Amino acid sequence: MNIVSLFYLAFVAVVALAYFITPRRFRWVTLLIASIANYLSYDLKLAVWMLVTSISIYTGGLLIERQEQKYAAQLKAQPDLDRADKRALKKQNERVKRRYAALVAAINIAIWVVFKFADLFITTLNKYLSTGLSLWHLVLPLGISFYTLQAVSYVVDLSRGKCEVQRNYFKLLLWLCFFPQMLQGPICRYRETAPQLYEPHDFDYRRVKFGMQRMLWGYFKKLVIADRVVTISERVFGHSGEYQGLVFVIGALAYTIQIYADFSGGMDIIGGAAEILGVYMPVNFDHPYFSRSISEYWRRWHITLGAWFREYVFYPLSISRGAQKLTAACRKRLGPNMAKMLPTYLAMVLVWILNGIWHGAGWQFVAFGMYQGILIVLGMQFEPVFEWIIAKLKIRTDCFSWRLWQMLRTLALIMGGRIIFKASGLYEALRIGWSILKIHNIWIFTDGTLFKLGLNAWEMFVLFVAVLVLLTVSLLQERGVHIREAIERQNLVFRWALYIGAIATVILLGVYGPSYDAAGFVYAGF
Amino acid sequence: MDELLKLLSEICPKVDFVKEKKLIDDGILDSFDIISIVNELNEHYDIEIDVDDLEPENFNSVEAMLELIHTLQNE
Numbered sequence: 001m002n003i004v005s006l007f008y009l010a011f012v013a014v015v016a017l018a019y020f021i022t023p024r025r026f027r028w029v030t031l032l033i034a035s036i037a038n039y040l041s042y043d044l045k046l047a048v049w050m051l052v053t054s055i056s057i058y059t060g061g062l063l064i065e066r067q068e069q070k071y072a073a074q075l076k077a078q079p080d081l082d083r084a085d086k087r088a089l090k091k092q093n094e095r096v097k098r099r100y101a102a103l104v105a106a107i108n109i110a111i112w113v114v115f116k117f118a119d120l121f122i123t124t125l126n127k128y129l130s131t132g133l134s135l136w137h138l139v140l141p142l143g144i145s146f147y148t149l150q151a152v153s154y155v156v157d158l159s160r161g162k163c164e165v166q167r168n169y170f171k172l173l174l175w176l177c178f179f180p181q182m183l184q185g186p187i188c189r190y191r192e193t194a195p196q197l198y199e200p201h202d203f204d205y206r207r208v209k210f211g212m213q214r215m216l217w218g219y220f221k222k223l224v225i226a227d228r229v230v231t232i233s234e235r236v237f238g239h240s241g242e243y244q245g246l247v248f249v250i251g252a253l254a255y256t257i258q259i260y261a262d263f264s265g266g267m268d269i270i271g272g273a274a275e276i277l278g279v280y281m282p283v284n285f286d287h288p289y290f291s292r293s294i295s296e297y298w299r300r301w302h303i304t305l306g307a308w309f310r311e312y313v314f315y316p317l318s319i320s321r322g323a324q325k326l327t328a329a330c331r332k333r334l335g336p337n338m339a340k341m342l343p344t345y346l347a348m349v350l351v352w353i354l355n356g357i358w359h360g361a362g363w364q365f366v367a368f369g370m371y372q373g374i375l376i377v378l379g380m381q382f383e384p385v386f387e388w389i390i391a392k393l394k395i396r397t398d399c400f401s402w403r404l405w406q407m408l409r410t411l412a413l414i415m416g417g418r419i420i421f422k423a424s425g426l427y428e429a430l431r432i433g434w435s436i437l438k439i440h441n442i443w444i445f446t447d448g449t450l451f452k453l454g455l456n457a458w459e460m461f462v463l464f465v466a467v468l469v470l471l472t473v474s475l476l477q478e479r480g481v482h483i484r485e486a487i488e489r490q491n492l493v494f495r496w497a498l499y500i501g502a503i504a505t506v507i508l509l510g511v512y513g514p515s516y517d518a519a520g521f522v523y524a525g526f
Numbered sequence: 527m528d529e530l531l532k533l534l535s536e537i538c539p540k541v542d543f544v545k546e547k548k549l550i551d552d553g554i555l556d557s558f559d560i561i562s563i564v565n566e567l568n569e570h571y572d573i574e575i576d577v578d579d580l581e582p583e584n585f586n587s588v589e590a591m592l593e594l595i596h597t598l599q600n601e
Contacts (some may be wrong), residue, residue, distance in 0.1 A: 087601060094578075160578040295556065310557050316577045318561040319568075327565070344561050380558065 001041045002224060005185070011038070012141070012215075012273045015179075016208070019277055024200035031174055031197060031277065038143070038179035046141040049115075052107050054173045060104035060155045061172070065165040067096045082249050094159075101159035105152040112148045112155045115140050120361040128165035140420030143182045145358060149308050152177060154190045156312055163191040171198055180273040183264050186284040187304040210484050216501025216502055217473075218268025224466045228264035229254045231454035237422045240432060245439030248432045253420050254413040254453075259465060260289065263302070287474050287498065292406035294375045294413055306359070309351045317347035345381075349373040364426040371417050462509055530592055533570060539560050543588045550582035560585060567591070573598040 001008050015034040022030045039047055071093035075081075081089065118136045125131045154172075157163040166172040175194045188194075236243055236251025243251070263286040271281045284303050291297035298306050317323065321460035323343035330339040349370065356369020396402060416433070444450065451457055473483060487495060534543045538559050541549070549555045555563070563577045563585070573595060584594045 083601070090601075162581075299553065299556070311580075314557060315561070315580050319564050319575065319577060319580075324565075324568075340562070340565055344558060348558075387592070 001038050003180075004219065004275075012180075012276065016276050019201075020203045027200040028174060028198045029173065031178065032170055035174060035177045035182065039177050039182060042142045045137075046139065049111060049141040049144065050147065052111065053147060054169070056104050056107050057154050057176070058166070058169045058172050058399060059150045060100050061158055061165045062075075062167070063100045064097050064155065064158045065167075067093060067100065067134070068161075070375075080521070092330040097159040101155040104155045108148050108151050112144055115144060117361045124142055143177075143184070146185045146187055147176055147182065149305075150188050151335075152312065153187070153308060157190060163189075166190075166194065174198075174362070178274075178279070180270040180279075181281055183274075184263070185304060186267065186270075186282050187308050192282060196279045199278075204278070206488075207278065208276050210274045211277075213484050213487070213499075214268050214272030216272075216273060216499075216506065217508045218265045218270075219510070220270060220466070220502065221261040221265030221268065221470065223506055223512070225463065225470060226258050226265055227511035228455070228459060228463050228466070229258045229261070231459075233258050233422065235454040237424070240423065240428060244435045245441040246436070246444055247405060247441070247453075248419065248436050249415070249448065250444070250453065252419050255418050256289075256411070256415050259418070260285075261470065263481065267484050287478050289414070290407060290474070290478055291410050292403060293379060293410060294372065295379065297410055297414060298372065298376070305355070309355055313354060314347050314351045317350065318344050323347070341381075345377050348377060352376075361424075364420055364429060367426050367429070368417055368420045369490065371420055375413060466509070527588065527592060530595070531588060533566060533568060534563065534591075537566055547587045549584050555585065563591070567595060571595050571599065 001013060007395055015030070018034075019027055019030045039050060071089065073088060075086070075447040078085075085203075095258055118138055122131075122133045122135055126133055154163070154175075158165060166175070171194070173359070174197055175188070175190060178188075178197060181188065195395075232254035236247060236254065240248070240251075267281075267284045274281050282304050286300040286303065288297050288301035326346075327339045328420050330342055330453045334342065350373075352369040352373030353366055354369065355372070356367070359365050359368065390397060410452075419432050420426070420429045423432055451460065455463065476483060487498060531543055534541070538555065541554055541559075543549075546552070546554055550560075560580065564580070567573065568575055575594070575598065579594060579598075584590055
């Protein structure tokens, strides 16, 4: 069910109504029925993979719980164990629980890998070994890249003792396929979201109003900005052979705006729908384009994905025995400081390669991930050098201009990453990058080229004003202003003028074109 | 406590470990800092901080870190 449709709005309204009139005990069942109906509305056959995942984590959870009970019984039966024996027993318990978690995680990741990479693997085999195998053309089960990560987080958290087991299969299924966030996240941790799903929420006018406002803001971002600016990015990157130099900067800027308005707009629609039902989704965006470094940017962009990689890949790798051995082995050759940092840097680059692969099957996504990882590592490694230069040149760093410079520099680096991401291939991305560096066709800003990229002067004006509105709201939020609460404090006439104006803007200025389907959301394609 | 403060200040010289009580929640320490701290604590106190222990409540303040060290030493 497309979340940018009148049908979806009606669906949310009907589910909310049904939810609030259902007896409190069974309200979670209403959410489950709605979520299953929503999933099946996309594809009946592919729903089987969601079933496999849910059953696997349910079984894994029960096995981990059984092991925990066994361990407790062993401790109780042997009260006289000395400290060393107790420690050994604890270690063994942890080992068994982690094995169960690893098995379930491996099953689910294997399913995801097959669906996502089978054709890439076959293409590579055919290319280098001339195997002549035919492609599988598998259709990715909807939301698999998101719910697989959630599924893994559940069993791993259980094995680490960070959440309680869910003994009711249907409740666990609800957490995995909760309808607003199933398609494009956010990636929810069980202990944070699940209790909110099971707890009955009563109708609360203020909360429902806030939820609807957030949805409206999401539709504004998606329909007025993302689906308008997409014309420019598609034009530039889809016909990159026709352009050169600064036109690619315009294209990259357009794509940078598009992907933010698209993804964060989707999060607002999803978060708003969930809020109406009394469920608060984790924050996925914290005004990332105001970041002053790449590492800060990634703490503010797609926060739940970053947190997942940090918790389940980066931390375990960085403090593993292997990392300690590597440090010890490199100490003599690299010195104590570099030897300590090397495993962390390697883990970081690996995490970024995986992050890149998560976004798509292809070498350019590996390059996209490596680009981010290398920038972060270089930024850290050369920080003392930068500080030395700043001190030598006596540059003031406690002023607005310095912060602005840092933001613009970070934005330029992000746009570099967007070019790798959006170009038709890695070679093309390099060619575009080279063209930007080599050709300085500044006259494109005056010779009318900008209006030949798919949007006429009026459309450009609408886009400019809409982006200005987005920037103003973001700046206010960045300064700690709570927009919805601020609106609430205004007079009735002003409030309703604002609501009607916003709805009219979305209806009249929203772009309802070819991207008027679920696949129109960039991240729904992952 | 003083020994731990000295150690932490060597790892992250720009952080005020005496004053700050929400080192993780407020984003003062990033994941690189945490890994550096974990490696140093493991080496210095001869303990084994596991990935299960990497919770904000264990690293939000110097007191929390000290408590974690004591817990692991007594295990």
